[in-house]
Amino acid sequence: MSLNSSNLEGPANLLAIVVDIPPHLMLLECGPHHYLNSVLAFANLHLGASVNRKLCIVAATHTTTEFLYPPLYPDDQRVRQKDGRLEQLQCLDECVEKRLKELMLHQHNPVNGQANGCSSAAQPPDSLLSGAMGRALLFLRRHIGSSKAASNTARMLVLKVAGESVGQYLNYINVYLTAQKLGVPVDVCCLMTDCGLLQQGADITGGYYHKLTEPQSLLQTLVVLFSLGSWGGGSGKGGRSGGVVALPPPDTVDYRAACFCHRALVNMANVCSNCLSVYCKTVPLCSTCNVFFPIEMPMKRPAKKRR
Amino acid sequence: MDEEDPKEYRWESGYEKTWEAVTEDTAGRIESSVTDMVLRSKRKRMLARQEAGVRLGIMRHVFIVLDMSSAMNEQDLKPTRHHCLVKILQEFVPEFHEQNPISQLGLIITHNKIAKKFTDLSNNPLKHLENLTKLLEVPCRGEPSLQNSLELAVSSLCHLPPHTSREVLILYAALTTCDPGEISQTIQKVHANNIRVSVVGLAAELHICKLLSSTTGGTFSVCLNDLHLRELVRDQLEPPPAAASMDHTLIKVGFPHQVTANAKPAMCMCHLDDFPSLSTRGYYCPQCNAKYCDLPAECRVCGLMLVTAPHLARSYRHLFPLKQFVEEEYSADLAPNCYGCFKLFDKDGFDKHVYRCSSCKQLFCVDCDIFLHDTVHTCPGCASNPHF
Ligand SMILES: [Zn+2]
Ligand SMILES: [Zn+2]
Ligand SMILES: [Zn+2]
């Protein structure tokens, strides 16, 4: 982590961190402070390693998403002072803290709080991760595009706290397919429980997926798996071959789809031949494209005479 | 049949009097005018598709009929028509499979007065690409036969389930056809079987090709140069508006798990014909547990269509297109930054106009607007709002 500024002209390393901030963050064994501090420390590590590193942090709660970093207005009075590097890190800490407070305030504002109702207490509401990932992707694209150097590398790291997401399926897939097109690997670190949907994203984009069962070691995991493994040495697209650590092989990837009727993940399904909507049962009518299905499976119809 | 109103095929091909529209630019070249025409037709096509709505027969079965007669040796397309076309197809095949996730392609070649099935209907792009490379070695000889090619295509397409879109794409270079019988009967048969035939001519307009495509509801066009040819072939990437008579059904599909850890080495079913090698990586049919190394595939054991959820999702963008954003004059009382990329709006320069999503009311810069509509197809503002 030496502050080597020798490669001023080198290709930029872009990192977008998407942080899940669910209402049940408080229930996390290690507490929300540890969680957020680990993220911040990891962000510091990234920015501090080289001048050519850029960063954005986007937070997702169950009611909204917000950029935590970079600051909207370049803070000119401070940046110009003495050693620019450390100032930038301080700016990072302050900026994230300020935005996070605003975000929490917004969250506890009765108007916004009621918005989601929280009626089903059994199922904690989903965080809007796909929105945050979409914004992070637009940020990355702007910076990949601005400097014409093709060797700019960009990655996304998604942190998710417990709970399976199945809603907004299409939004997630659209983000993944776009990331794949841009050559941006999406790394995923899930705390406590697996998330099949995010795992698909890591697999499609060539990112790395990891489930962390001990939140205490979050920072350590981030540094070992998502920092050294991804940036160290290897420059190939999505290639971690040159990484410092050998990563464990990927697990089973869950490629199930969520049915449109119940949002349940299914192994086998019926798909509308017109629009490919997924149904877990036989339905008489496609609710997406309003097409009727003949009651007898048409396979039984006499085929047209063949010659 | 009478000579039809010429307007009809012009409208169908999307190019209006292409030969008249070609003008020389100041340097005396026609290249730029052709490029412009290609762009304009692209925009038009996008608009037409948005109006057509969701009725798209996405499960397509397409036979490409490739003229391999001596006319393909001509060098008006570089290096030869043959090589140029194969190159275009090599680009076309993977894109076709990406945009038509559960569709199948097949290849028929015609030369020496006969037609031959070169590649069976399949949804494995790798197999097609392999065969296309082989095709480069096949010499182009003799005369093509339209009738034989059509008969062959009909015999393979007619027994497919009724809900599929049956299509033939003919890439034709010759100015003649050598047919054993009355071709108009074959055309009627093609029509009766609900097969849509589109023709892309490499040399000139042929009456019989025009008749064939207009009878079956396909498109007809003649290319101007290699770029134009590429564009005409790429037109076929988009699914055609579903034929009215097409029946809809529920297709049973399986979403296999990919197993890598703790898996026993097994042979994959897709390469049984070649050299079955043992490997641990693969996808397993949820119904019968047969293994496949690549998807999409149709299970050889139980016939289940095997896809992954992202495969299907690729086609949902046809279904749920992102609504156009509303252009607004930028003023100081609007949000200071682009909602998407977090860029400060530059009010005097580049960001005179900003773009607002009509659902979530967030503002975007022009770059994000274009990128969201061209590539992403979801609004991050709407995705950041639990009410959508
Ligand atoms: Zn269901
Ligand atoms: Zn449907
Ligand atoms: Zn099977």
Ligand SMILES: [Zn+2]
């Ligand atoms: Zn923007």
Ligand SMILES: [Zn+2]
């Ligand atoms: Zn929106």
